[in-house]
Amino acid sequence: MTAAAHGFQLRAPWYVCELGGFDRFDPRAAAPALQKYDAPDFVARLTADPRASLAFDPVEDVYAYPVPVPAGRARRGRLRFATHTMVATPLRKLYQPGHHRFYAVVVELFCDRPGLPRPGAAAEGVQLRMVLRRQQRTVPTSERAAVRRLARALTTDLLAARGAAAGRLTDRDLPNVLWADLAYRARFEAEHGDLLAALGPPVEQSWTTGPKGPHWVPTGTVGADGRPEPEQELPMWRIPTPAWECERAATRSLWFGLVPTLSGEHDDQGAPKLDDQHVYELRCVARRPPAPGHEHCPPQESWSAGTEPFSLAAFYDPEGTKNHKVSITMPDLRALAARAGRPAGPGGVAVTTPPGSQLPVTGGDIPKPGSGTPGGTDFRICTFALELFMIVAFFLFSLFLPIVVLAFQLWWLLALRFCLPPDLVALGALQAYLSAPGHDLATLLTGPGPGNPGPGRLDDLLGAPGATAAMAARAPFKPSAPGADPEARAAAADLVAALDPTTGATGSPPPVESSPPDPLCGGR
Secondary structure, eight states: OOHHHHOEEEEOOHHHHHHHTOOTTSGGGSSOEEEEESSTTHHHHHHHOTTOOBOOOTTTTEEEEEEEOOTTOOOOGGGGGOOEEEEEEEEEEEOOGGGTOEEEEEEEEEESSTTOOOOGGGGTTOEEEEEEEEEEOOOOGGGHHHHHHHHHHHHHHHHHTTTOOOOOOOGGGHHHHHHHOGGGHHHHHHHSHHHHTTSOOOEEEEEEOSTTOSEEEETTOBOTTSSBOOBOOEEOEEOOOOTTSOGGGGGOOEEEEEOOOOOOOBOTTSOBSSOSSSEEEEEEEEEEOOOTTOTTSOOEEEEOOOOOOEEEOOTTOHHHHTTOOOOOOOOOHHHHHHHTTSOOOSOSEEEEEOTTOBOOOOSSSOOOTTSOOOBOSSOEEEEEOHHHHHHHHHHHHHHHHHHHHHHHTOGGGGGGOOOSSOOHHHHHHHHHHHTSTTOOHHHHTTOSBTTBOOHHHHHHHHTOTTHHHHHHTSTTTOOSSTTOOHHHHHHHHHHHHHTOGGGSOOOOOOOBOOOOOOGGGTOO
């Protein structure tokens, strides 16, 4: 019997099995492997040595959801200003290219014969593709209360191990919270079987590009023509045998594909193809074209199991954006002032305003409602130096940031800003002052004076004149009486410590996955 008659088995690559301590016959080898990288040239690295990838972090690379911190819980340092905490689940989370994270799926091909032999030359002519599937759970309004009770019960279980209590969950968190933690699934079903019975199973969906336009449909949906809706397939490529491998390793057939974590596609209703609210998986398919003379026959197909389920990070996911640094140098006002003394150059930003679209501004006051109307009877072209946009934009940002912080009491925003080089003199003076009993922001306002650096020092660090006085009148910085509230003093000291950039975490390379020796090559 030929290999073609038997088809193929698609399994996890050999090095994943070696690291996991199992062989290709183990059920754990059924899923293709997801591999993580931190540079856009990862394809060259993968094809040079498919074993070389980054290890998944048990904290950062999993789906987590925010829950409010219970009021009154004692927290110190930067945690004092964190109004929420993240609860992690075992569900894998993949980040976007803008987060400096890239992913590949790797699968190994075997002949579907006893012993699962490596295909060698039998793999010639075989084509591999992959498809993306998602899990969709629609919760009827009548069942939302039951789902909320289920999700809260699971959240309570997860938080109990951390000595915390569950807070209120948002509707968009419900499906992922409920189904992410597979480790607790069996026990959870036993304890809440009555509520689970009211809900149907999640529906596996495929992305189709049929005549109705691109959209997600239940896998296997049949169109009006009686045929299954055409499912979008993504390419896969065979990994060449690395130069360091031995001759026997050439009998392997390893393939990889690029995991889509970002897409500009939308469905026929305008919803994005990919988002951070669904669970996805990839499946690979091997196709052998029909033999000569049998071109009328369909190709032989062999499907893999799904990869481990995963969610996708949002564009502004903090665990992702911390990996991507953007550096901007503001325009030099001195250089611009010197340039203004010479004739304008051909560059700049030319803004064309059509007739009836010009918005005149008269006087120095903010226009009152109904005081102006669009005007202009001809096209008007104004050219601005590019630097002007950046200067005004950054000024407005600096102006409104403290307003947002104070208006909504988002004190934790202050911990997301620091300046280099730091004013070590101001930091040291403020830390020394606030470390002494009887000192807080209210007493700081009485300075400057002997031993009291005064509010101006803190205002400068915050980048907002008058911020110290405004904070001193609001919790948690407002004391019951000046100098008589240890918690108000501790809150002020924690704020100053959070403004010190020298205490921030230093960047370090992400951990690399171990590269096991190849058993076919004598352990090399």
